[in-house]
Amino acid sequence: MRVVVMGVTGCGKSTVGASLAQRIGAEFADADDFHPASNVAKMTAGIALTDADRWPWLEEVASWLASRDEAVVACSALKRSYRDLLRAVAGDVMFVHLAAPQSVLEPRVRLRAERDGHFAPPGLLDSQYATLEPLEPDEPGGAVDVETADAAAVTDAALHLVAGRP
Numbered sequence: 001m002r003v004v005v006m007g008v009t010g011c012g013k014s015t016v017g018a019s020l021a022q023r024i025g026a027e028f029a030d031a032d033d034f035h036p037a038s039n040v041a042k043m044t045a046g047i048a049l050t051d052a053d054r055w056p057w058l059e060e061v062a063s064w065l066a067s068r069d070e071a072v073v074a075c076s077a078l079k080r081s082y083r084d085l086l087r088a089v090a091g092d093v094m095f096v097h098l099a100a101p102q103s104v105l106e107p108r109v110r111l112r113a114e115r116d117g118h119f120a121p122p123g124l125l126d127s128q129y130a131t132l133e134p135l136e137p138d139e140p141g142g143a144v145d146v147e148t149a150d151a152a153a154v155t156d157a158a159l160h161l162v163a164g165r166p
Contacts, residue, residue: 001026002065002090003162004141006077007098008128010105012146012154013074016098019155021072024162031075034060048127058082062089078131083139095141096158102129104147 001024005017014030021028035043039053061075066089077083077095087093102125135141144157 001070001162002068002093003072003096004065004077004083004086004093005072005074005096005098005158006083007146008076008078008102008105008132009124010108011098011100012151013076013098015151016096016146016154016158017072017074019151020096020158020162023155023159024070024072026070026072027068029061029064029071029073031057031061031073034064043124046124048124048131054082055085058085059089062086065093066090076128078128078133080133080136080139083135093140094162095135095139096161097135097141097143098146098154098158099134099143100145100147102126 003017003020003024003026005013005020007013014032017030018028020026035057039049039057042049042053058075061073062085065071065073065086075086077086083093083095106125135143142161144154144161146154149157
């Protein structure tokens with residue numbers, strides 16, 4: 001089984017993805033680790049990535065995912081075309097979209113940047129929400145609301161979603 005835990009920055013992809021991978025016995029990767037230094041520098045400066053920036057990164061993520069039978073990757077996968085690429089390269093992939101209003105995630109992103117020095121500042125949320133295309137009915141997976149649930153409850157919901165796949 002290959003799972004992509006997706007969503008905008010600060011929604012909990014890395015935390016939930018790592019926990020989900022542990023619970024299903026899969027290998028985990030954070031797509032942030034695949035970004036070239038140029039992408040990280042742009043995001044650190046508050047500059048949104050373009051499709052041209054994202055395609056090579058997504059191809060790296062897709063190749064990693066394709067090389068494993070049991071894998072979970074935390075990856076924004078904001079557009080349908082990005083998810084299509086991941087499926088085209090990795091085959092059978094399920095998406096778990098961690099969703100919350102921007103007003104909920106902004107304080108989380110701000111705190112993470114201040115506390116952990118994460119490269120993605122709160123200003124990138126505007127462009128990410130503008131880019132986000134929620135899963136369409138024909139895409140495998142579903143959304144999990146992360147507005148009020150803690151990481152354990154979100155992981156439980158993601159596990160339920162993954163376990164219930166056809």
